[in-house]
Amino acid sequence: MSVTVEIERRDSRPAKPEWICPSCKDGARLADVRGNLFVCPYCGFHTRITAGERIRQLADPESFSELWPFVRTLDPLGFTDLEAYPDRVREAQAKTGLAEAIVTGSATIEGNACVLAVMDFGFLGGSMGSVVGEKLWRSAELAAAQDLPLVAVCSSGGARMQEGVLSLMQMAKTSCAVDVVNEAGTPFVAVLVDPCTGGVVASFATLADICIAEPGAKLYFSGPRVIQQTTREALPEGFSTAERNLELGHLDAVVPRKELKTKVGNYLRLLEGGDTPERRDTRRARGRSKRGLAQATADGARAIAALAWRSFVGGSGEAPGPPEEASAREETP
């Protein structure tokens, strides 16, 4: 009897496991973990996942179409620390297969048409530089223009130091983007996943209408190391975890990955549910015909990109903006 049990255990857990849980150190088969949305089947630990995997989990199958994939990083300061910034970016691109730390596009979530922005921590720690700020701004503008909700999955180590003060300015820029969405009255849902820190959590991420997090996600503005170095305070149990933040009133809910899609779908339906019947009908019609949605958002996206492009290369005459000297200075470095 005991022998049989031995054999069974050896079968289900191979000698050299394909995947080891970073938390409980138990091994598992990769296929099982993937089937479990990269949540440890034994201890329930939520591992970090790529932007691509996140989109696969969150958006309805085949519904995601990427927007503005060609916005590229520049090196405005000629920044070099131990390594030159362009080299770091190239390495990150090669490693992740992404152009930047954020992927934006249109999608449907449980049939709800929306603009979806997903950050990837694997790309230079998900840091927010000019490109992240710009793509987030465009997502917000598109959501406002097309009367679509905005869903952002945020994961970041903070501002991209290599872009100096310009990366700091992205905090203001993305906060202004929230103003655009709010003004249009379209819902904005933020999902905070491990880790969401620094400049991102202190700007658009926490300004969302509904702000939820995955279990165990670390969410903070100043990290444990900085706090200890500056103040030498002892950190309380569970400091900065999603659960602690929920207790303190900083989150609407902590939602396990398995329920994330259903929850976000519910939120979107509810937040749009207060609209007049006509507005709801137009929205529903758009959600039903996915091709219609893709076409409409792509057209809108092109218009927004063209607008941004004009102001980027020196400003068009009509665009309301800062005084002339300011726009004249904004040329490609």
Added chain:
Amino acid sequence: MEKLQGRLKRLQHEKRRRDAWLTVEIARHRDRPRTRDYIATLIDGFEELKGDRLRADDPAIVGGIGWFGDRAVLVVGHQKGRTLDEQTVHNFGMARPEGYRKAQRLFSLAERHALPVLTFVDTPGAYPGVAAEEGGQARAIAETMLKMARLTVPVVATVIGEGGSGGALALAVADRVLMQENATYSVISPEGCAAILWRDAAFAPQAAEALHPTASQLYELGVVEKVVEEPRGGAHNNPEAAAAKVGEAIGAALAELDQVEPETRRARRRERFRRLGVWAEPDAGGTVLSAIPDMRP
């Protein structure tokens, strides 16, 4: 000849590094005029208004109403303090969530009564403490920025010392951002940056050079509208003269902003921050020039 040119290049590099570090040191100088000094010189009949109306008053941010020339204005700024006692009271200008919420409440007050908003930025950063974190530091900063973005009254921010990270930016979402010649404004302190990227805080001067935190560099990047001159050697050498220059610049900025309709002011402020950032898009039509372009300018 080539050897000499190489030497010159190295020396120039060395000078840039020293200049950047010198600015950082002047910006942090113990005797540098603080927000309260500028209020004392520039604002008549200042009435300080305290408290966030929720739980506390944070002395790291001071605010109140007073007369700027013949106009009533709201003034909000970080306060660092000079003596050790003062610095302890004001927590070295490092604000807690209560401070940012106080600023928000004062901004609402200004909006309700159509008072122009003047802010002074001088902080190493938001306070990194457990209570501050758990009290919602992140959202407090984010909401302050959003609140400033929504104002329709004129908003002029002046960076007078250290503009440290999000804690500084929270008071600088303005129509016009002015910056004193020897002030710095950066995403992270040189020490913090060196500790992360060089893995040693001793590389702070290198980091200071790389971060481009000085007023003239920020002007180049379009982040500030005006560099305000300082007396020789820094504002601490002649605080009155420094304050006069700051007052002049604020007055000019307000006069300009008065020409604009309130709603337009708000729209333009948003547009101002929308334009900040540097990126490339090979072709707005969608043609990519190369998948991973050479990013060196």
